[in-house]
Amino acid sequence: MKKHKKNNLLITGGAGFIGCNFVKMLLEDMRIDDLNLVVLDNLSYCGNLQNLDFARNYSNYVFIKGDICDRVLLDKIFAENEINGVINFAAESHVDRSIHDSEPFLRTNVGGTLALLDMSVKHNVKKYLQVSTDEVYGSLSAAEPAFTEQNYIKPRSPYSASKASADHFVMSYYATHNLPVVITRCSNNYGPNQFPEKLIPLMVLNAMEDKDLPIYGDGRNIRDWVYVGDHCAAIWNAFECGNVGEVYNVGGNCELTNLQIVTKILDVLGKPESLIKYVADRPGHDRRYAMNSDKITRELGWKPKVGFEDGFAATIEWYKKNYEWCRKIRSGEYLEYYRRQYENI
Ligand code: NAD
Ligand code: TDX
Helix, strand or coil: CCCCCCEEEEEECCCCHHHHHHHHHHHHHHCCCCEEEEEEECCCCCCCHHHHHHHCCCCCEEEEECCCCCHHHHHHHHHHCCCCEEEECCCCCCHHHHHHCCHHHHHHHHHHHHHHHHHHHHCCCCEEEEEEEHHHHCCCCCCCCCECCCCCCCCCCHHHHHHHHHHHHHHHHHHHHCCCEEEEEECCEECCCCCCCCHHHHHHHHHHCCCCEEEECCCCCEEECEEHHHHHHHHHHHHHHCCCCEEEEECCCCEEEHHHHHHHHHHHHCCCHHHEEEECCCCCCCCECCECCHHHHHHHCCCCCCCHHHHHHHHHHHHHHCHHHHHHHCCHHHHHHHHHHCCCC
16 A cells, blocks of 8 residues: 555454444545555444445455454554544443443443554644544433533443543644544434344334334333434544644434334334334433534535435435345354344244
8 A cells, every 4th residue: 555645544443334334435435546555343243344345446454353452452553544634533432231231331432442542642643533432421311401621520330431531632732742632422313234233223123023122111212313314524524624732512403212214114114013022222322412513514515415304215225225235244253242132022
């Protein structure tokens, strides 16, 4: 790979849901010339190299299978590829798994982020972007206004605690080491390639197969849904133009209850509501997330472009067309997880 380009970027977690959509946006949609991409992913249970098949023919792209906690490997990657920018998507990302076992979340989300920060300081990286989440702000009641960047960090799950901790390390490296960092905090994403342990793909696939749709608690928890392509655009915008040391909230301005989502899925697929099954609630289940994205709109001109109806229809269509992708990943470890998580239904 030629290294004399302006941006030699390390994209971690690029074989996962949002990461692969981001790589696709850069290579296929934006076709940015002045760019080399090194994608690092340890291909954990939710990472899938097939998600990056489209990238194989690009001469400015390389994939490396490896762990963000492996400092020796990171040092080598930064040096050999003259990395000058980092976008960190890599994470343990599922709240339910963090309830079963929190340790991997501490290891990757905190320890891995710290390793990337240290290497970024060592190799004089020009920009480090941390992909964070609305969940670090905790839970809202129905009456409270949407989260702004001024809200306190009040995580309530082991997943969000690990992401919040990572955010604190990122900001500490800005203050202490002058590392040029930016953090984006986004709400719930939906779109192609999402691993079917998350609400929308899990319910779509179960409905397609006439299986029960397990809704936690009363189904009235609210999430603010944003199409993955809009999130990717916000990340690139923040990476290119965001002010260092700043946090940018990203949301879809689209609050829906889980029950509304599941009902829509049944509606689009023409399946009966009798498939809905109320199951025990998630422990510590956050009631409502909502993001105020005024800052990124005002300062960087970003706004979500994909309306929910369009994005949702495209997503369901993608899962219908890519049933083989789903069949392959819903084996082995996934089935074991599914049995453990939903053993009583
Ligand atoms: P994902 O679980 O689909 O992908 C995570 C990727 O990271 C996978 O490819 C996995 O193999 C890789 N990975 C995990 N541990 C690793 C390690 N130690 N070293 C190298 N690679 C590792 O997750 P996603 O939904 O694509 O989320 C990406 C990022 O966006 C995460 O940081 C997540 O916290 C954040 N985020 C997600 C959402 C959402 O709705 N999905 C919303 C806001 C923020
Ligand atoms: O089987 C289910 N039944 C159910 O009722 C599943 C998997 C989920 N739910 C509910 C729990 C949540 O209220 O649906 C909602 C969404 O659940 P998830 O898809 O697990 O997402 P969430 O917990 O909201 O976290 C997501 O958004 C923020 C991502 O997984 C995080 O990575 C991101 O940071």
